[in-house]
Amino acid sequence: xxxxxxxxxxxxxxxxxxxxxxxxxxxxxxxxxxxxxxxxxxxxxxxxxxxxxxxxxxxxxxxxxxxxxxxxxxxxxxxxxxxxxxxxxxxxxxxxxxxxxxxxxxxxxxxxxxxxxxxxxxxxxxxxxxxxxxxxxxxxxxxxxxxxxxxxxxxxxxxxxxxxxxxxxxxxxxxxxxxxxxxxxxxxxxxxxxxxxxxxxxxxxxxxxxxxxxxxxxxxxxxxxxxxxxxxxxxxxxxxxxxxxxxxxxxxxxxxxxxxxxxxxxxxxxxxxxxxxxxxxxxxxxxxxxxxxxxxxxxxxxxxxxxxxxxxxxxxxxxxxxxxxxxxxxxxxxxxxxxxxxxxxxxxxxxxxxxxxxxxxxxxxxxxxxxxxxxxxxxxxxxxxxxxxxxxxxxxxxxxxxxxxxxxxxxxxxxxxxxxxxxxxxxxxxxxxxxxxxxxxxxxxxxxxxxxxxxxxxxxxxxxxxxxxxxxxxxxxxxxxxxxxxxxxxxxxxxxxxxxxxxxxxxxxxxxxxxxxxxxxxxxxxxxxxxxxxxxxxxxxxxxxxxxxxxxxxxxxxxxxxxxxxxxxxxxxxxxxxxxxxxxxxxxxxxxxxxxxxxxxxxxxxxxxxxxxxxxxxxxxxxxxxxxxxxxxxxxxxxxxxxxxxxxxxxxxxxxxxxxxxxxxxxxxxxxxxxxxxxxxxxxxxxxxxxxxxxxxxxxxxxxxxxxxxxxxxxxxxxxxxxxxxxxxxxxxxxxxxxxxxxxxxxxxxxxxxxxxxxxxxxxxxxxxxxxxxxxxxxxxxxxxxxxxxxxxxxxxxxxxxxxxxxxxxxxxxxxxxxxxxxxxxxxxxxxxxxxxxxxxxxxxxxxxxxxxxxxxxxxxxxxxxx
Amino acid sequence: xxxxxxxxxxxxxxxxxxxxxxxxxxxxxxxxxxxxxxxxxxxxxxxxxxxxxxxxxxxxxxxxxxxxxxxxxxxxxxxxxxxxxxxxxxxxxxxxxxxxxxxxxxxxxxxxx
Numbered sequence: 001x002x003x004x005x006x007x008x009x010x011x012x013x014x015x016x017x018x019x020x021x022x023x024x025x026x027x028x029x030x031x032x033x034x035x036x037x038x039x040x041x042x043x044x045x046x047x048x049x050x051x052x053x054x055x056x057x058x059x060x061x062x063x064x065x066x067x068x069x070x071x072x073x074x075x076x077x078x079x080x081x082x083x084x085x086x087x088x089x090x091x092x093x094x095x096x097x098x099x100x101x102x103x104x105x106x107x108x109x110x111x112x113x114x115x116x117x118x119x120x121x122x123x124x125x126x127x128x129x130x131x132x133x134x135x136x137x138x139x140x141x142x143x144x145x146x147x148x149x150x151x152x153x154x155x156x157x158x159x160x161x162x163x164x165x166x167x168x169x170x171x172x173x174x175x176x177x178x179x180x181x182x183x184x185x186x187x188x189x190x191x192x193x194x195x196x197x198x199x200x201x202x203x204x205x206x207x208x209x210x211x212x213x214x215x216x217x218x219x220x221x222x223x224x225x226x227x228x229x230x231x232x233x234x235x236x237x238x239x240x241x242x243x244x245x246x247x248x249x250x251x252x253x254x255x256x257x258x259x260x261x262x263x264x265x266x267x268x269x270x271x272x273x274x275x276x277x278x279x280x281x282x283x284x285x286x287x288x289x290x291x292x293x294x295x296x297x298x299x300x301x302x303x304x305x306x307x308x309x310x311x312x313x314x315x316x317x318x319x320x321x322x323x324x325x326x327x328x329x330x331x332x333x334x335x336x337x338x339x340x341x342x343x344x345x346x347x348x349x350x351x352x353x354x355x356x357x358x359x360x361x362x363x364x365x366x367x368x369x370x371x372x373x374x375x376x377x378x379x380x381x382x383x384x385x386x387x388x389x390x391x392x393x394x395x396x397x398x399x400x401x402x403x404x405x406x407x408x409x410x411x412x413x414x415x416x417x418x419x420x421x422x423x424x425x426x427x428x429x430x431x432x433x434x435x436x437x438x439x440x441x442x443x444x445x446x447x448x449x450x451x452x453x454x455x456x457x458x459x460x461x462x463x464x465x466x467x468x469x470x471x472x473x474x475x476x477x478x479x480x481x482x483x484x485x486x487x488x489x490x491x492x493x494x495x496x497x498x499x500x501x502x503x504x505x506x507x508x509x510x511x512x513x514x515x516x517x518x519x520x521x522x523x524x525x526x527x528x529x530x531x532x533x534x535x536x537x538x539x540x541x542x543x544x545x546x547x548x549x550x551x552x553x554x555x556x557x558x559x560x561x562x563x564x565x566x567x568x569x570x571x572x573x574x575x576x577x578x579x580x581x582x583x584x585x586x587x588x589x590x591x592x593x594x595x596x597x598x599x600x601x602x603x604x605x606x607x608x609x610x611x612x613x614x615x616x617x618x619x620x621x622x623x624x625x626x627x628x629x630x631x632x633x634x635x636x637x638x639x640x641x642x643x644x645x646x647x648x649x650x651x652x653x654x655x656x657x658x659x660x661x662x663x664x665x666x667x668x669x670x671x672x673x674x675x676x677x678x679x680x681x682x683x684x685x686x687x688x689x690x691x692x693x694x695x696x697x698x699x700x701x702x703x704x705x706x707x708x709x710x711x712x713x714x715x716x717x718x719x720x721x722x723x724x725x726x727x728x729x730x731x732x733x734x735x736x737x738x739x740x741x742x743x744x745x746x747x748x749x750x751x752x753x754x755x756x757x758x759x760x761x762x763x764x765x766x767x768x769x770x771x772x773x774x775x776x777x778x779x780x781x782x783x784x785x786x787x788x789x790x791x792x793x794x795x796x797x798x799x800x801x802x803x804x805x806x807x808x809x810x811x812x813x814x815x816x817x818x819x820x821x822x823x824x825x826x827x828x829x830x831x832x833x834x835x836x837x838x839x840x841x842x843x844x845x846x847x848x849x850x851x852x853x854x855x856x857x858x859x860x861x862x863x864x865x866x867x
Numbered sequence: 868x869x870x871x872x873x874x875x876x877x878x879x880x881x882x883x884x885x886x887x888x889x890x891x892x893x894x895x896x897x898x899x900x901x902x903x904x905x906x907x908x909x910x911x912x913x914x915x916x917x918x919x920x921x922x923x924x925x926x927x928x929x930x931x932x933x934x935x936x937x938x939x940x941x942x943x944x945x946x947x948x949x950x951x952x953x954x955x956x957x958x959x960x961x962x963x964x965x966x967x968x969x970x971x972x973x974x975x976x977x978x979x980x
Contacts, residue, residue: 027941063915529909
């Protein structure tokens with residue numbers, strides 16, 4: 001029989017049952033099914049199915065569809081009120097737990113808020129251009145003969161010109177180069193201008209606005225300039241200046257043909273003035289005429305609607321093929337990059353302005369997520385642990401008729417309320433740590449402000465609700481699962497082990513995070529200190545390096561030498577060991593392999609002043625240094641000369657010139673700790689010097705600096721005195737380590753706070769719930785220490801597991817990030833590995849024992865009396 | 868109280884129920900309308916009409932027997948109440964009246980007496 005009656009499409013049947021009014025369902029479904037069977041017999045299963053589906057769909061009409069929550073609607077608002085009140089009561093009743101939850105969440109949510117405002121700011125860059133989908137930048141890859149490839153964000157202006165004239169498929173091509181630089185005299189003072197050169201297509205490609213001037217007619221003539229609003233106000237104090245002329249201090253004149261709105265903050269292209277590119281093209285500067293000059297020019301193109309990237313790429317490849325034969329040392333290839341991929345970017349060289357690397361964005365997000373999860377764990381843990389206390393409420397609600405959905409909603413609502421309170425506190429914290437965060441990192445400092453817009457406030461609220469949901473999800477699910485019969489029989493009949501395993505795992509994860517971060521901080525700190533105090537092989541203490549700013553060396557030296565606190569003066573072309581470098585090949589006699597050697601130019605007093613130790617020969621003499629060179633021991637060795645003494649008087653070739661070795665100094669670290677010691681040569685009188693090294697011996701450094709400043713002003717009134725001690729230089733050089741260190745200590749602080757707060761909650765709970773057990777044990781003769789061990793035992797196991805996970809992970813991260821490039825790094829011993837974890841374990845144990853002590857000290861009679 | 872106006876489709880449904888006598892339930896009503904009135908309607912649309920008619924008190928319904936074809940669910944039989952019959956009469960008389968007012972020539976053009 002059953003074979004005669006296929007059943008209608010189950011999905012549709014269920015759908016119908018779901019939306020149909022209960023009282024009409026039997027009749028209607030019966031009718032539909034009867035018809036279905038008739039249709040099946042007459043037309044077969046296919047048609048029957050089709051007709052049935054159609055009927056179900058047509059059933060969707062007001063007379064058939066259930067009234068939405070018709071029976072619950074009436075009391076929804078009052079239940080909502082009730083949930084809110086109960087949530088408030090439960091928050092207020094357990095002040096300790098609530099404040100642990102709220103503060104824990106608030107601290108980590110502050111990190112979340114930082115991440116949100118960070119992200120929304122990073123991704124708002126360049127979004128104001130209307131044709132973003134068609135706006136591309138041409139980028140260049142430089143292929144050296146040895147196979148190395150360097151990726152540049154730039155492209156030659158020549159490329160732009162050729163694309164515009166000899167190729168089709170571009171709606172507009174705007175080549176841009178920096179270099180409209182100079183001072184404009186305004187009354188007594190002069191105003192520095194930093195602008196770009198480009199052509200008329202600029203305003204077609206980009207959505208920068210002109211306040212006055214016709215965008216189709218500007219930048220067509222030589223010596224035309226468009227000023228931004230701000231620049232115009234600075235120079236003229238007004239903006240109706242079209243037609244007037246500005247004159248740079250070097251004599252060049254530009255006619256103003258337009259006033260542009262200031263480029264928005266969130267634009268990777270920034271300028272104070274725009275000059276017409278034809279100004280440079282007329283002068284046949286190499287930057288506009290050479291295919292190979294790609295260093296500081298950019299080409300932006302607007303592709304037509306319905307463009308094909310392949311087509312454009314083929315054109316670029318063809319252009320490269322035609323032009324590459326002109327290049328000697330390398331070849332170039334070009335590619336396209338959409339404007340949205342410029343900021344945050346992929347770390348190409350020579351960006352127009354500072355570009356936030358994509359990895360930085362990712363790491364901020366990951367770190368924020370870690371901290372956030374950690375705080376959510378706290379809420380989850382504490383709520384789970386205390387779920388027993390709420391069990392009766394759940395039981396009664398269920399008996400009275402609450403469904404799982406209602407209870408779930410109630411507990412989620414409670415969590416969301418806690419997180420909304422937290423977000424308010426976290427916003428205060430956010431404002432406190434904002435400036436710290438901004439100064440953490442060069443990229444962040446240069447590109448972001450972290451101002452909060454209305455939209456970001458909106459994100460904050462959404463974020464708080466999401467976090468509340470996340471934190472409350474697990475406990476809510478557990479609590480709604482309670483069986484009313486068990487609960488109402490008495491708490492003892494519920495399994496107390498509810499979620500214990502999960503709780504342990506969560507605590508372990510939290511502590512692993514804290515320990516990991518703490519260990520990283522210790523390691524980074526040691527490495528940073530090591531780098532700062534690294535013995536470079538010459539003296540750096542009390543050496544003040546003055547930036548000459550193109551003034552005459554001897555004049556400045558002369559001024560400084562009059563100050564008594566200056567005990568030594570020397571000068572050099574580059575500052576040693578601060579990251580800048582210059583190198584070339586040293587050739588010796590008929591040896592085939594030459595040695596790559598770093599170099600810079602010094603004066604005769606440099607060795608003495610900087611404490612370089614001469615092994616053989618002499619240093620430079622005053623005034624008579626042409627063709628003489630001082631080398632390091634390592635170079636002597638690599639050239640194959642047996643001893644430093646034999647090297648004296650030998651001739652080597654360097655920078656296509658012959659030099660006589662007059663002295664050999666001990667090896668020193670020219671680079672940073674990321675570089676091996678390498679061969680080095682000193683020349684004298686070959687190059688201009690840009691730095692003066694002063695040896696200072698002073699008891700009152702402020703006073704000395706003031707007299708130095710005065711001496712400086714005797715020579716140069718226009719530029720301020722700029723000087724840094726070597727220590728400050730090293731801090732700058734190693735600021736990457738110090739930035740990581742700061743970030744890790746910030747995170748470690750937060751992670752530790754959160755986990756200790758959570759632990760405190762757990763300890764309080766454990767002590768409270770076992771108060772009777774403790775009392776009985778005490779009566780039976782347990783000592784205080786017995787009880788302490790009893791209550792901390794479980795935690796200690798968790799801590800050890802956490803440490804076992806955290807320390808190797810931290811070590812791995814340390815190797816991968818902090819000392820990834822370093823040749824010289826600290827030896828890691830027990831303390832570097834263990835101290836972070838140990839510290840946390842000690843704090844944790846103190847936290848636990850503070851609660852245990854309280855429970856254990858109380859009079860057992862008190863605890864046992866009330867039953 | 869929804870008005871007691873009898874819509875055109877509702878009138879058809881009432882007539883069909885009457886013509887089906889004591890076998891008027893969803894499936895038969897729908898099929899009768901399809902065959903006799905030549906109108907294909909969905910069961911959902913019929914449900915709407917039946918609900919309206921019941922609200923107006925023109926029909927009543929009672930549960931009937933079940934059948935394996937219906938997955939064991941019971942039928943619901945509809946019968947027209949006296950009020951329903953009266954409403955039908957009203958509708959018919961209004962129409963007749965109107966019919967009678969129309970000059971014959973307009974209705975049967977070309978028919979010359």
